[in-house]
Amino acid sequence: MSGPAEFRAEARAWLSTVADRKPEAAWGTGDDSVAVFENWTEEEEHEHTAQRQDWERTRFDAGWGALSRPVELGGRGLPAFYEHLYRTEEAEFDLPRRPEIFPVTQHLVAPAIELWGTEEQKNRWLRPMLRTDELACQLFSETEAGSDLAAVRTRAVRDGDRWILNGHKVWTSGATVSTWGVAVCRTDPDVPKHAGITVFLVRMDAPGVTVRPIRQMTGGSSFNEVYLDDVAVPDTDRLGPVGQGWKVTLSVLAAERLDSGSLGLDNADRAIDLARHRPVLTDAERQQTAELFVRTLVQRLIGLRVTAALAAGREPGAEASVGKLYATETMRRTSDLVLRLLGPKLVADTGEWGTFAWTEHLLGAPGYSIAGGSDEIQRTILAERVLGLPKEPSR
Numbered sequence: 001m002s003g004p005a006e007f008r009a010e011a012r013a014w015l016s017t018v019a020d021r022k023p024e025a026a027w028g029t030g031d032d033s034v035a036v037f038e039n040w041t042e043e044e045e046h047e048h049t050a051q052r053q054d055w056e057r058t059r060f061d062a063g064w065g066a067l068s069r070p071v072e073l074g075g076r077g078l079p080a081f082y083e084h085l086y087r088t089e090e091a092e093f094d095l096p097r098r099p100e101i102f103p104v105t106q107h108l109v110a111p112a113i114e115l116w117g118t119e120e121q122k123n124r125w126l127r128p129m130l131r132t133d134e135l136a137c138q139l140f141s142e143t144e145a146g147s148d149l150a151a152v153r154t155r156a157v158r159d160g161d162r163w164i165l166n167g168h169k170v171w172t173s174g175a176t177v178s179t180w181g182v183a184v185c186r187t188d189p190d191v192p193k194h195a196g197i198t199v200f201l202v203r204m205d206a207p208g209v210t211v212r213p214i215r216q217m218t219g220g221s222s223f224n225e226v227y228l229d230d231v232a233v234p235d236t237d238r239l240g241p242v243g244q245g246w247k248v249t250l251s252v253l254a255a256e257r258l259d260s261g262s263l264g265l266d267n268a269d270r271a272i273d274l275a276r277h278r279p280v281l282t283d284a285e286r287q288q289t290a291e292l293f294v295r296t297l298v299q300r301l302i303g304l305r306v307t308a309a310l311a312a313g314r315e316p317g318a319e320a321s322v323g324k325l326y327a328t329e330t331m332r333r334t335s336d337l338v339l340r341l342l343g344p345k346l347v348a349d350t351g352e353w354g355t356f357a358w359t360e361h362l363l364g365a366p367g368y369s370i371a372g373g374s375d376e377i378q379r380t381i382l383a384e385r386v387l388g389l390p391k392e393p394s395r
């Protein structure tokens with residue numbers, strides 16, 4: 001195994017043979033998008049997804065995908081922090097954007113299959129998902145089951161060697177481009193709610209699955225409603241034991257939190273650059289910029305502690321729990337700084353570079369304080385599991 005420095009040099013050398021370096025754009029030129037959620041039409045979403053899939057296949061086939069996964073799955077069996085080293089190098093190259101459904105498939109769903117899947121399921125699903133030939137979305141939330149996810153009502157009833165699913169899922173990111181949906185279903189309504197849940201992988205093109213995009217306040221539709229009407233799912237597509245679905249779900253949610261730590265850093269850096277390029281800053285603007293700058297350093301240090309824990313073969317603890325909460329606060333502080341710096345320029349699109357484009361950050365950022373467990377829920381997790389405070393009475 002190459003050491004970290006050698007590995008990074010090898011990654012850089014390989015990337016130079018298949019991609020161009022990002023052009024050095026002077027301030028005030030080039031793409032000024034700071035969108036948190038893409039404002040794509042369904043057609044554009046398919047197009048961008050296909051471009052990224054092409055890239056993911058290129059790197060997987062060359063041995064640079066799934067680095068920390070076993071060799072038999074097309075990986076290299078390297079320590080998890082090599083993924084981070086690779087990503088740092090890849091960030092310097094001009095590559096298709098990586099829509100959210102990619103990390104969902106590769107970092108959330110695939111590890112859950114590795115943990116809970118039968119040998120047959122691992123053989124069938126893991127490689128195509130790591131290579132992103134198949135993408136998988138999370139059919140978790142319902143209108144009455146978000147923070148209290150164990151309240152899901154989507155029913156799965158056994159019918160011989162298959163299950164019949166009926167229900168309504170909501171806020172499903174990437175449903176229109178996914179081949180599979182990981183559905184959290186109620187299989188036993190007569191036991192305490194956490195004990196009556198089972199997880200299934202549902203083909204998104206199965207008869208009875210209807211996807212309806214939801215328009216977000218950013219203008220785009222990155223998430224959807226999904227109706228399941230008498231959808232037949234073979235028992236061989238059940239993930240984990242019957243009634244153990246809550247544990248399966250928790251393993252996906254824990255991975256989601258771990259994957260969220262670097263959220264918002266690019267836009268925070270960009271907002272600090274915005275301040276740097278102002279001819280004059282008031283004391284209040286200077287103070288706010290400095291605070292955001294320090295915050296980005298701390299967020300990066302938290303990320304390094306997660307990487308260090310993984311490198312040492314430990315499960316990240318408090319640093320992973322705090323990471324997502326810290327990241328969403330960085331996004332909020334970025335909005336506050338931009339509001340102060342740009343003020344009325346955010347109200348109307350005058351065509352001026354790097355001004356109105358920030359509305360996409362301001363309108364998108366609040367979504368991450370809700371997605372993957374709201375800030376309030378993250379605080380409860382920190383209080384109960386990290387600080388050891390008494391549990392909330394109602395849960």
Ligand SMILES: Cc1cc2nc3c(=O)[nH]c(=O)nc-3n(C[C@H](O)[C@H](O)[C@H](O)COP(=O)(O)OP(=O)(O)OC[C@H]3O[C@@H](n4cnc5c(N)ncnc54)[C@H](O)[C@@H]3O)c2cc1C
Binds near residue numbers: 137173368374
């Ligand atoms: C951009 C985006 C993408 C998403 N993608 C997906 C996806 O792909 N798949 C999927 O299944 N879901 C997805 N979701 C849904 C997301 O997981 C839920 O919105 C989230 O878990 C919150 O649930 P809820 O919307 O039902 O809000 P609720 O649970 O109704 O919460 C409403 C408010 O009450 C607060 N609250 C609730 N319970 C407590 C409590 N015990 N203590 C303190 N405060 C509390 C919450 O913090 C929140 O402020 C996405 C959401 C967003 C915004």
